[in-house]
Every structure is written in C-alpha cells, then in structure tokens.
Amino acid sequence: MNHIAEIISVGTELLLGNTTNTDARDISIMLSELGINVYYHTVVGDNPARLKAAVEIAKSRADIIITTGGLGPTCDDLTKQTLAEAFGVKLIFSEEEAEIIRSYFKNRLHYDTMPENNLQQAYLPENCTVFHNDWGTAPGCAFEAGCVTVMMLPGPPRECISMFKKCAVPYLRAMSDYVIRSHNIHIFGMGESAVEDKLRPMMLAMENPTLAPYAKNGEVMLRVTAKTKSDEEADKLMEPAIEQVKSILGDKIYGIDTESLEKTVLDLLIEKDMTIAIAESCTGGMLSKRLTDISGASNAFLGGGVTYSNHAKFELAGVDPEFLAENGPYNEETAKMMAEGIKKRLDADFGIGITGLAGPDPDENGLEPGTVFVAMAAPNGTYCRKLHLGQGRERIRVLASNHALDMVRRYLTGLKI
Amino acid sequence: MNHIAEIISVGTELLLGNTTNTDARDISIMLSELGINVYYHTVVGDNPARLKAAVEIAKSRADIIITTGGLGPTCDDLTKQTLAEAFGVKLIFSEEEAEIIRSYFKNRLHYDTMPENNLQQAYLPENCTVFHNDWGTAPGCAFEAGCVTVMMLPGPPRECISMFKKCAVPYLRAMSDYVIRSHNIHIFGMGESAVEDKLRPMMLAMENPTLAPYAKNGEVMLRVTAKTKSDEEADKLMEPAIEQVKSILGDKIYGIDTESLEKTVLDLLIEKDMTIAIAESCTGGMLSKRLTDISGASNAFLGGGVTYSNHAKFELAGVDPEFLAENGPYNEETAKMMAEGIKKRLDADFGIGITGLAGPDPDENGLEPGTVFVAMAAPNGTYCRKLHLGQGRERIRVLASNHALDMVRRYLTGLKI
Numbered sequence: 001m002n003h004i005a006e007i008i009s010v011g012t013e014l015l016l017g018n019t020t021n022t023d024a025r026d027i028s029i030m031l032s033e034l035g036i037n038v039y040y041h042t043v044v045g046d047n048p049a050r051l052k053a054a055v056e057i058a059k060s061r062a063d064i065i066i067t068t069g070g071l072g073p074t075c076d077d078l079t080k081q082t083l084a085e086a087f088g089v090k091l092i093f094s095e096e097e098a099e100i101i102r103s104y105f106k107n108r109l110h111y112d113t114m115p116e117n118n119l120q121q122a123y124l125p126e127n128c129t130v131f132h133n134d135w136g137t138a139p140g141c142a143f144e145a146g147c148v149t150v151m152m153l154p155g156p157p158r159e160c161i162s163m164f165k166k167c168a169v170p171y172l173r174a175m176s177d178y179v180i181r182s183h184n185i186h187i188f189g190m191g192e193s194a195v196e197d198k199l200r201p202m203m204l205a206m207e208n209p210t211l212a213p214y215a216k217n218g219e220v221m222l223r224v225t226a227k228t229k230s231d232e233e234a235d236k237l238m239e240p241a242i243e244q245v246k247s248i249l250g251d252k253i254y255g256i257d258t259e260s261l262e263k264t265v266l267d268l269l270i271e272k273d274m275t276i277a278i279a280e281s282c283t284g285g286m287l288s289k290r291l292t293d294i295s296g297a298s299n300a301f302l303g304g305g306v307t308y309s310n311h312a313k314f315e316l317a318g319v320d321p322e323f324l325a326e327n328g329p330y331n332e333e334t335a336k337m338m339a340e341g342i343k344k345r346l347d348a349d350f351g352i353g354i355t356g357l358a359g360p361d362p363d364e365n366g367l368e369p370g371t372v373f374v375a376m377a378a379p380n381g382t383y384c385r386k387l388h389l390g391q392g393r394e395r396i397r398v399l400a401s402n403h404a405l406d407m408v409r410r411y412l413t414g415l416k417i
Numbered sequence: 418m419n420h421i422a423e424i425i426s427v428g429t430e431l432l433l434g435n436t437t438n439t440d441a442r443d444i445s446i447m448l449s450e451l452g453i454n455v456y457y458h459t460v461v462g463d464n465p466a467r468l469k470a471a472v473e474i475a476k477s478r479a480d481i482i483i484t485t486g487g488l489g490p491t492c493d494d495l496t497k498q499t500l501a502e503a504f505g506v507k508l509i510f511s512e513e514e515a516e517i518i519r520s521y522f523k524n525r526l527h528y529d530t531m532p533e534n535n536l537q538q539a540y541l542p543e544n545c546t547v548f549h550n551d552w553g554t555a556p557g558c559a560f561e562a563g564c565v566t567v568m569m570l571p572g573p574p575r576e577c578i579s580m581f582k583k584c585a586v587p588y589l590r591a592m593s594d595y596v597i598r599s600h601n602i603h604i605f606g607m608g609e610s611a612v613e614d615k616l617r618p619m620m621l622a623m624e625n626p627t628l629a630p631y632a633k634n635g636e637v638m639l640r641v642t643a644k645t646k647s648d649e650e651a652d653k654l655m656e657p658a659i660e661q662v663k664s665i666l667g668d669k670i671y672g673i674d675t676e677s678l679e680k681t682v683l684d685l686l687i688e689k690d691m692t693i694a695i696a697e698s699c700t701g702g703m704l705s706k707r708l709t710d711i712s713g714a715s716n717a718f719l720g721g722g723v724t725y726s727n728h729a730k731f732e733l734a735g736v737d738p739e740f741l742a743e744n745g746p747y748n749e750e751t752a753k754m755m756a757e758g759i760k761k762r763l764d765a766d767f768g769i770g771i772t773g774l775a776g777p778d779p780d781e782n783g784l785e786p787g788t789v790f791v792a793m794a795a796p797n798g799t800y801c802r803k804l805h806l807g808q809g810r811e812r813i814r815v816l817a818s819n820h821a822l823d824m825v826r827r828y829l830t831g832l833k834i
Contacts, residue, residue: 020438031434032434038432043458280702284710292701292703293810295778298726303730304722306705309763312720346729347728394710
C-alpha cells in the first residue's frame with residue numbers, strides 16, 4: 001500500500017514568478033516524513049480548463065491529489081468548482097462554515113463590511129471531511145473519489161501549512177495501517193560528503209529505519225525514518241540507529257529535532273541564565289538578526305555592535321585604534337579585542353567578535369575573500385577560529401555566524417572549542 | 418505568434434522539499450518580461466521514465482520547453498539523454514566544451530583530481546546552440562525540434578539564472594519579430610490596493626504599453642511593458658505612461674529599474690559622500706544586515722549598535738538611562754536619542770534609531786505589537802515616525818527598516834520627511 005501523491009498548486013501569481021511555491025516544498029517535506037512518495041508537482045494558473053486538464057493527468061499517475069490555492073472569495077478562486085466537476089461530486093452550502101466565516105469578520109471588522117462573496121467559501125464537496133481554517137477564512141477539505149484521495153488547501157503559506165499539519169497529516173496517517181516517524185539529527189562542523197563517507201556502510205546496511213543526509217545553510221541534517229505499527233515501536237526501532245550515529249559523529253551533533261543552531265544556543269543560554277553580546281564586522285548584523293528572529297531573544301541577547309569601520313570597532317567594542325592602524329582589521333587579535341570589548345561594554349557572559357573578508361574582492365593586501373576570524377570571549381578566557389570559507393558573500397556570512405554559534409554551544413556543553 | 422512556455426524542473430530534492438524551486442520562479446519573471454506566457458510548471462524527480470512522460474505532456478501544450486537541473490556529471494543527471502530521446506536528436510561529444518570543463522578544474526583543483534565522469538557534460542544535442550557555463554561546469558543548450566524550442570539549463574540557481582539572462586533571453590528575443598521591454602517603477606509608502614485605486618482608470622485604458630502592480634516586502638512595484646519593433650520604439654511608447662505614473666504617485670516613487678531600497682539609499686549616500694550609522698532595537702540587526710548585503714557598503718555605512726537591552730541603548734548609543742527607567746524604551750524620545758547618540762558616537766552624517774515591539778506578545782504596559790518608532794538624526798535636525806505596522810514579527814521588522822531607508826532617501830532628495 002505505497003501511496004503516490006501529486007501536489008497541484010493553483011495561482012497565476014506562481015506562473016508569473018511573483019510568488020515562490022513554498023507550499024509545495026513544505027507539504028513535500030511532510031509527505032516524505034509520512035512515507036508518501038511524491039512523483040510530480042504541477043503549477044497551474046487560475047484557469048478552470050487548464051486546472052481540469054492538470055487534474056485529469058494527476059488522476060492517471062497519483063492516488064493522493066493535494067491542491068493548494070484558489071479557495072478564496074474572488075471570482076478567480078475556482079479550485080473547488082473545478083475539482084468537484086472533475087470528480088463528479090456536488091458542492092453543498094455548509095451553514096456551519098458560513099457561521100465561522102461570519103464570526104471571523106465580526107471579530108476583525110465591522111460585520112456589515114463583509115463582502116457577500118465570502119460565503120462562496122462555505123460551499124464544500126458533499127460528504128467531505130472539512131478542514132477548519134483557524135488562520136484565515138477559506139476552509140479546506142478532503143474527500144474520497146474512487147481510489148483517489150483529494151485534498152484542497154488554501155494558498156497563503158501560513159494557512160496552508162498550519163492546516164496541513166493539523167488536519168491533513170492525521171487524515172493521511174489514518175489512511176495507513178502503519179505509521180512513518182522521523183527524527184532529525186542536526187550536525188555542524190562537517191560537510192555533507194564527510195558525513196556520508198563516515199556513515200555510508202551503516203546507511204547501506206539499513207532498511208528500516210532508513211538514514212538520509214541533507215545539506216543546507218552550511219549545516220548537515222540526517223533524517224532517520226522508521227515505518228512500523230505505532231509511534232512507540234518506531235522510536236524503539238530508531239533508538240539504536242540514533243545511538244550509532246551519535247557514537248560515529250560524536251559532538252558534531254548539536255541537536256536532535258531542534259529548530260536551528262541559533263535557537264539551540266539561545267535556549268542553552270537562557271537555561272544557564274547567561275547573556276551574550278556580539279560585535280560583528282563582515283557579518284554586518286546577520287548574527288544579531290538571526291538571534292533576534294526568535295521571539296524571546298531578549299532573555300539572553302543583550303545587543304551588540306555592527307563595527308563595520310575601524311572607528312566603529314574602537315567606539316563600540318573598544319578595539320585599540322593604534323593596533324588597527326598598524327595591523328588592519330583582519331586578524332585574530334582584532335577579533336579577540338572585539339569579543340572582549342563588547343562583552344565588557346555590555347557586561348555580558350559571552351562576547352563574540354567576527355572580522356574578515358566577505359568579498360567578492362580581496363583586500364588591498366591581497367587577503368583572500370572568505371578569510372574570517374571568529375572570536376568568543378567566554379567566562380574562562382578568549383578563543384578564536386581562523387576560517388577559510390571559500391566563495392560567495394552570503395555563504396561566507398552564514399558560515400561565519402554558524403561558527404560563532406558553534407563555539408558558544410561547545411563551551412556551554414563542556415566540549416573542546 | 419504568441420508563445421507558450423512550460424518549465425520542467427528536474428530533481429528528486431525538489432520533490433522531497435529539500436530545495437525550493439526558485440529557478441521556475443525567476444525564469445517565469447523573465448519570461449513574463451519577454452511577453453511569453455507560462456501555463457504550467459512541472460517538477461519531476463531524477464527518473465528518466467517520469468521525466469519522459471512529463472516532456473510528452475509538455476510537448477502537447479507548449480511550444481517552448483525549458484528544463485532546469487539534471488545536467489551534472491553524476492549518474493542521476495539524465496536530462497540531456499532523456500530529452501534527446503524524446504525529441505529524436507543525437508548527443509555529440511563537443512571537444513570544445515570538454516576543454517572548457519578541463520580548464521575549469523585546472524584553475525580550481527589539481528587537474529588529476531577531475532573525475533572522468535565530468536566529461537559526460539560535454540555531450541550535447543547535435544546542431545544545438547551551446548550556452549557556455551561561466552558559473553560552473555555543465556553547459557546548457559537550446560535546439561529546435563519541429564515546432565518546439567527546447568532549452569536545457571543547469572539546476573543550481575546562480576548558474577541557471579545567470580545563463581538564462583545571458584544566453585536564453587537573447588535566444589528567445591531573436592525568435593520573435595517584435596521586442597518586449599519593461600521598466601519597473603519602485604514605490605514605498607503606499608499599499609498595493611492604494612496604488613491600484615489611484616491608477617485603475619489609467620491601467621484599464623492601457624493596451625500597449627501595459628501596467629501591472631506587484632507587492633513584495635512591504636513595497637509595491639509597477640511594471641510597464643511595451644511590445645514593439647525595437648527597444649527605442651518601446652521606450653518611446655513607455656515614456657508618457659511613466660510620466661503619467663510619476664505625476665500621479667509623485668514622490669512615493671523611489672526609483673525606476675533600481676535593485677532595492679537599500680541599494681538606492683546606499684548609492685545616494687556614496688554619491689553625496691555622506692555616511693550613516695544605525696542603532697536598532699526591535700529590528701535587531703536587520704537593517705545593518707540589509708545594507709551590508711551589498712558589496713561596497715563600507716563606503717557609506719560606518720556601523721551601528723544592536724541595542725536590544727536598555728543597558729545596550731545607553732552603552733552603545735548613549736540613551737539616558739534615567740529616561741529609560743522612567744519611560745521605558747518604546748517612545749519617540751528613545752528613538753531620537755538612539756539616532757542622535759549613534760550619529761555622534763560614530764561621527765556619521767546620519768544616525769538611525771529604531772525601537773518598538775515586533776511581537777508577537779504585547780509588552781507589560783499593553784503596548785500593541787507593531788508599534789515602532791523610527792528616528793533619523795540628519796545634518797539639519799532629528800525626525801521621527803510613529804508607526805503601527807500590524808502583525809507578523811518578520812513583516813514588522815522589514816517594514817520598520819524600509820521606513821528608516823525611506824526617511825534617508827527623502828532627506829537626500831530634498832523631499833518632505
């Protein structure tokens with residue numbers, strides 16, 4: 001009973017390139033975690049004839065069809081009508097959904113301003129399972145038509161993905177007599193091919209659970225996936241594999257099922273009631289931005305300096321201007337002075353200093369772009385890494401911030417830095 | 418002669434959700450600028466049979482088929498073989514391309530480490546137009562098969578998009594006996610629906626050129642597009658429309674065909690030989706990051722403070738701690754003190770201060786998330802905007818940075834702030 005799903009994303013804005021199809025990506029990740037194969041994504045505009053043609057093709061090659069978009073109140077929104085027609089089901093007005101839509105407007109606007117066409121969203125396929133929309137107005141739904149399961153989800157990513165998690169995932173799991181469960185092992189400090197090299201014999205020998213690596217943003221993630229009768233059984237099956245990965249990769253693993261490296265470090269700092277301050281030069285605010293992307297960052301992140309010019313390195317982080325005049329800003333000493341300076345200035349437990357060349361051009365002394373110094377002033381002393389991060393301004397900046405986070409993580413968990 | 422294109426993106430990583438299909442999005446934008454319709458995007462894995470099936474479908478509904486991905490050296494990379502088969506053309510070894518691939522490795526690694534399978538990339542369809550890859554190893558190509566134009570491009574976004582711009586766009590333009598030319602008008606300070614309201618009569622009356630609005634990152638962009646016999650004629654046709662838009666939207670327009678608001682401001686500063694320093698609280702480094710995303714930012718951006726805690730507001734930007742203790746950090750005075758403090762500290766021509774609540778939670782005094790104060794200390798005095806930016810942590814932060822940039826832009830171009 002291996003299911004094959006196809007995702008059909010509906011919206012002319014996708015074909016014009018005005019929107020990125022993150023819905024198909026995010027649904028695919030979750031389908032893969034459920035063990036459901038995806039063979040095709042299709043994107044089609046707000047055009048009923050072309051959507052119908054796409055549905056006919058999908059019917060011939062998938063047994064789960066998931067649409068995103070085209071459920072809204074405007075005349076462009078034709079997904080429900082088109083799919084109902086394609087599968088020969090009737091649309092029925094749901095008084096319950098109409099009431100939910102009315103109260104959505106009551107809570108947000110003056111009720112009398114609700115355009116009447118919003119009630120179009122309350123028409124749903126007969127006998128479908130309704131997916132209530134707790135994040136917007138258009139409800140989604142699922143129904144069975146012959147051997148095909150059809151799901152329709154709204155297009156806005158927040159509504160689509162929240163609804164998929166809350167409503168579609170349980171629906172899909174209930175269709176199956178087994179469960180698919182995954183754990184993600186997060187790794188920093190090794191490339192994807194190095195991880196693969198170390199784990200290849202293990203990966204090849206595994207059937208259930210399976211193990212697969214993914215690379216992103218200068219990190220590697222390993223996904224362990226088991227297919228069994230229950231979540232408990234799946235976890236039991238995965239435990240020895242996870243232990244084996246741990247024994248092979250050791251402290252390069254920074255977390256299991258964690259959100260991000262910055263969240264891991266922020267949680268560690270908050271847990272230990274410690275604080276951090278950051279002086280960044282070539283990363284230009286990126287590390288601070290990444291930490292403050294997280295709501296609640298202020299519990300550990302005090303602030304920092306974006307010390308782009310030499311003068312700013314002195315004024316904000318207290319770096320010795322004579323040293324800078326003599327040696328320039330790209331060296332270990334400057335990184336350390338920045339880390340120590342900002343730590344002292346903001347009275348933090350940790351200070352970070354990042355200085356280097358993001359490129360694309362070399363500096364006047366011929367220093368190669370990608371040469372970056374990352375220093376951490378910790379309670380017991382100051383550490384520094386000299387890095388050669390290759391090419392690509394964005395990539396260099398992401399990797400340099402990752403290294404700073406890695407140093408704090410290793411310090412706080414008692415590892416060698 | 419209205420062309421219809423279909424983009425087929427090849428790669429199992431897309432179906433697993435490990436990669437976002439930005440290639441299809443970015444190519445779509447450029448196709449739309451060329452006046453070429455796109456009716457479908459298809460994503461298919463590294464599977465020759467399924468790719469062939471997708472190509473057969475595309476043949477029946479498009480006359481331009483563009484593939485991305487699957488041109489590399491590994492055994493997964495089957496796009497060329499599959500399309501050659503589907504269109505009945507032969508693959509021929511190109512000694513010229515082989516030499517380019519060899520020299521790529523010579524310049525980057527020890528030559529003897531080049532895996533022999535890299536030469537697979539030198540096989541190309543007979544009589545095709547070769548698209549040289551100046552950004553990687555796999556060349557792309559275009560060929561004509563009956564009434565269909567086929568283009569194959571590499572998958573990595575930098576290679577794909579650079580090659581599309583440099584090679585595919587001229588190829589597609591040459592296919593046509595008319596040219597499609599666009600200009601983008603960039604607007605800040607009005608929502609998409611407000612822009613549409615003001616321009617609706619004009620937009621409805623227009624046929625050639627056309628005018629269409631797009632919203633992104635808290636900004637609106639208007640695209641004017643003309644279809645004529647030559648670039649010069651197109652520009653002549655668009656000029657009155659652009660002038661009319663200018664007279665309607667006035668100084669809400671910050672640029673025509675510019676890259677971004679931050680680039681516009683940076684260029685203005687550099688042109689006037691002036692400098693800027695930034696103290697950001699709720700934006701947490703985002704504005705500094707956006708400016709330093711641009712290579713050459715150091716010519717005008719001196720640095721700044723990420724003054725997340727009250728102590729950091731005092732230490733880095735000199736905000737009066739007694740005032741903060743009494744009034745808290747979310748008010749006009751704090752924003753102004755931050756702007757003035759960082760300007761003085763770094764001896765800059767402009768100082769920016771941003772303080773407010775990005776949320777999602779209100780503060781202890783019940784201040785609504787989305788309330789943000791953006792101040793600019795300019796050579797002739799200090800200005801402040803009190804903003805209500807609604808919901809969404811990321812959105813609030815982007816909009817607050819946009820407002821800061823807008824204030825500097827308006828000051829430097831002599832407009833009311």
